[in-house]
Amino acid sequence: MVNLWDRVDHALGYLATADQVPHRTEGEAVLLDHVPQNVKRILDLGTGNGRLLALLKINRPQAFGIALDFSPTMLAAVRERFVEDETVEVVEHNLDLPLPSLGRFDAVVSSFAIHHCTDERKQSLYAEVFDLLEPGGVFCNLEHVASPTTAMHQRFCKAIGYELSREDPSNKLLDVETQVLLASELGFTDVDCYWKWLELALLIGFKLG
Secondary structure, eight states: OOOOTTSHHHHHHHHHHGGGSTTHHHHHHHHHHTSOTTOSEEEEETOTTSHHHHHHHHSOTTOEEEEEEOOHHHHHHHHHHTTTOTTEEEEEOOTTSOOOOOOOEEEEEEESOGGGSOHHHHHHHHHHHHHHEEEEEEEEEEEEOOOSSHHHHHHHHHHTTOOGGGOOTTOOOOOHHHHHHHHHHHTOEEEEEEEEETTEEEEEEEOOO
16 A cells, blocks of 8 residues: 655655646636535645645635645645634644544545545545535545546546656546445435546535535
8 A cells, every 4th residue: 555645755746746737727616616605614635735725715714724634745835835824724644544533514625635545445534524524515526536448547647748657656546436426325415526537537425404
């Protein structure tokens, strides 16, 4: 179960190219549309440098956010980003482990992080997210997912300028259909893939009010 994200060079390499991921902003825009602007508490799983939480708080300045990550490099970056924002708490935690006691949330979000967990851990993490959500809450997972075929995976790698020989061994990709079914079986409603470009997908589910 390889996970290189505690390495400084690995994290810095990602941060150097994160803004260049094709179509990323399209997926983020759809995610923003599905998080109500009156939310009170947001949990960002695998926050990285806090990019997604910062986008959410542009139109939701009143929301209290918890930014969770385990990479020392990412934690330093997100603390710097929110150093003057008392409405954001940074929590060090590895998603491979059960989530700590954090309270309940109106929205739980994640951006390209959960695919570093094993498939078994994805399932238990989704269940923990469901339990953390307030009735009427939303879970938005902008994720790197598995392609149906090897040829489509190769097409994705070519599209993002990624050499197959340099694939991240931390990736444990799971297809969209399996994740939608998993979330539905756990009790999420209106679960679907709300946006997709090749291996980038936005999965959303709600908890009934």
